[in-house]
Amino acid sequence: MKHRKFPWFFTALFLLACFTGFILLDTFVVPKTYSAIATNETIETTEATRDSNESSEAVITENSYHDDDMTITVSTEQTADTTYYVADIQVTSSDQLKTAFANGTYGRNIKETTSAMASENQAILAINGDYYGFRDTGYVIRNGSLYRDTAEESTDALVIDANGNFSIVNQSEVSAEELLKEGATQVFSFGPVLVEKSEIAVSSEEEVAQSMSSNPRTAIGQIGENHYMIIVSDGRTAESAGLSLYQLAEILESKGATVAYNLDGGGSSTMVFNGQVVNTPVAGAKGDSGSERSVSDIIYF
Numbered sequence: 001m002k003h004r005k006f007p008w009f010f011t012a013l014f015l016l017a018c019f020t021g022f023i024l025l026d027t028f029v030v031p032k033t034y035s036a037i038a039t040n041e042t043i044e045t046t047e048a049t050r051d052s053n054e055s056s057e058a059v060i061t062e063n064s065y066h067d068d069d070m071t072i073t074v075s076t077e078q079t080a081d082t083t084y085y086v087a088d089i090q091v092t093s094s095d096q097l098k099t100a101f102a103n104g105t106y107g108r109n110i111k112e113t114t115s116a117m118a119s120e121n122q123a124i125l126a127i128n129g130d131y132y133g134f135r136d137t138g139y140v141i142r143n144g145s146l147y148r149d150t151a152e153e154s155t156d157a158l159v160i161d162a163n164g165n166f167s168i169v170n171q172s173e174v175s176a177e178e179l180l181k182e183g184a185t186q187v188f189s190f191g192p193v194l195v196e197k198s199e200i201a202v203s204s205e206e207e208v209a210q211s212m213s214s215n216p217r218t219a220i221g222q223i224g225e226n227h228y229m230i231i232v233s234d235g236r237t238a239e240s241a242g243l244s245l246y247q248l249a250e251i252l253e254s255k256g257a258t259v260a261y262n263l264d265g266g267g268s269s270t271m272v273f274n275g276q277v278v279n280t281p282v283a284g285a286k287g288d289s290g291s292e293r294s295v296s297d298i299i300y301f
Helices: 009-029 116-121 176-181 243-256
Strands: 059-061 064-068 070-081 082-091 098-101 126-130 140-142 143-149 156-161 166-170 185-189 193-196 217-224 229-231 259-262 271-273 297-300
Touching: 009 116, 064 259, 070 116, 070 271, 082 140, 082 271, 098 116, 116 126, 116 271, 116 297, 140 176, 166 259, 176 185, 193 217, 193 271, 217 243, 229 243, 243 259
Parallel strands: none
Antiparallel strands: 059 064, 064 070, 070 082, 082 229, 098 297, 126 271, 126 297, 140 143, 140 185, 156 166, 156 185, 193 259, 217 229, 217 259
16 A cells, blocks of 8 residues: 555646646736726827927937927936936926836736837837836826726825826825826836925835845936926946935935935836937846846836
8 A cells, every 4th residue: 555656646736736837927927918997088198288380390419308398408427336317307298298008008917128118109218117017006097097906005106197296195095096086197106205395205224125225226206397307327237336215315305306206126227318228227137237127117208
């Protein structure tokens, strides 16, 4: 009896291995598309609201863009042992601030590089978003449509309303449907909040879960009406160590941000301006410098 084999045991192991493999593929590999839950029908598109007269021809330099609707300047700055890039954006209408999904589709395991999405959407300036596809929770509202209404209760969300103004909400205190009804056009769930009411909102010890204290970073802030700032920093290289959240908040606060929010960083951090990647991403299979990571979404002008 002690030498007797148990075929059912090996069959069970085989079935368990197959099931585990399916779950991993379904979660991390197989693309799945989903539709919007609800749409804010009061949001008008840029095409419907923009003046019918064509803008004058844009004036473009290596570090600036200017037309009748938008002025952007990008500067390269240094703090301690890190290089970071500052984009100052002023627009005539909040319609100029937009978001886009990889392949134009909301869903799981649907990814593209920031530069590819920027090109597909004729973006002048683009950055990676909050990589919503990496998580199953956290509100997702994009361009006036609600896609995910499951709260990430431990994370404050950034809300951008129809006038282009930024505010911060606690996801445990308000539903995504309420935010949509109140006029939210974009809601991001990554965090943390860096600056609120013109004051630094993070401590020197605060950090994103499972993240090093110095990292490539991406953040967006509002300075005033239709006036925004984006910062992307290099990191994890011999030339640039990266920024802590507190250092990032200090820079944004010093440059006049009234509200600022941390987006997905690390290998995702990418800034694209006039068709060129500005920073040095570190996202290859081996963390190779200069290699973009494919992500779920972008913010662009």
